[in-house]
Amino acid sequence: MKIIAIYGGPRLNRNTDQMLKRYLENIDINKNTIERVDLKDLTISMCDACYYCAKNAKCKFNDDMNLIYKKLDEADIVILATPMFFNSVSSLTKVMIDRCQMYWSKKFLLKKQTLKKGKKGILLITTGAKQKDKTIPGVSLVVDLFFKSIDAKFTETILIDNTDNKPFEERTDVIKHVISSAKSIY
Numbered sequence: 001m002k003i004i005a006i007y008g009g010p011r012l013n014r015n016t017d018q019m020l021k022r023y024l025e026n027i028d029i030n031k032n033t034i035e036r037v038d039l040k041d042l043t044i045s046m047c048d049a050c051y052y053c054a055k056n057a058k059c060k061f062n063d064d065m066n067l068i069y070k071k072l073d074e075a076d077i078v079i080l081a082t083p084m085f086f087n088s089v090s091s092l093t094k095v096m097i098d099r100c101q102m103y104w105s106k107k108f109l110l111k112k113q114t115l116k117k118g119k120k121g122i123l124l125i126t127t128g129a130k131q132k133d134k135t136i137p138g139v140s141l142v143v144d145l146f147f148k149s150i151d152a153k154f155t156e157t158i159l160i161d162n163t164d165n166k167p168f169e170e171r172t173d174v175i176k177h178v179i180s181s182a183k184s185i186y
């Protein structure tokens, strides 16, 4: 399986990055190829709602989003890792998702999606506060539409909440879940 892991956090070696690393190092590399992309290292313009994609089935911008488009086109599994910012995904992640309006237009307006079929989408998320509603609606709605646009089935969310009080390294229970999910990814 071809796996693309999109890291949408602004900082490294903290909760979300640690969770993603732990996840990726437990994927069987004999059966899968993994490519990780850190959005913070890329230059991606925000969508300016020009609707070029609604007519042309592609984006008018020529920037690092082209790398992501290529990887999303080819991937069997898309892992999105983001911290929660203001009840949603991080801003880096949201800019990337908005640029997937191109896929939304291709799929829903132009009916000519060309993505590989049978994709899976997995969300890894950390939040500072405890989440009463473990379905994290503000994030799930955004990510669900992102995965729909790229023709991926949203198969799993792994949430690590309350990182303000108990950071990732201390979460042995959830780490076990991270590892078991990664080992059974295909």
Ligand SMILES: Cc1cc2nc3c(=O)[nH]c(=O)nc-3n(C[C@H](O)[C@H](O)[C@H](O)COP(=O)(O)O)c2cc1C
Binding pocket: 009, 010, 011, 014, 015, 016, 017, 083, 084, 085, 086, 087, 088, 126, 127, 128, 129, 130, 163, 164
């Ligand atoms: C701009 C900003 C907004 C945040 N908004 C929320 C929020 O709405 N809810 C929440 O529980 N935590 C929020 N947090 C806390 C982060 O989600 C939390 O610290 C997360 O684990 C950070 O991930 P990191 O350690 O990988 O950077 C926010 C943090 C920042 C910097």
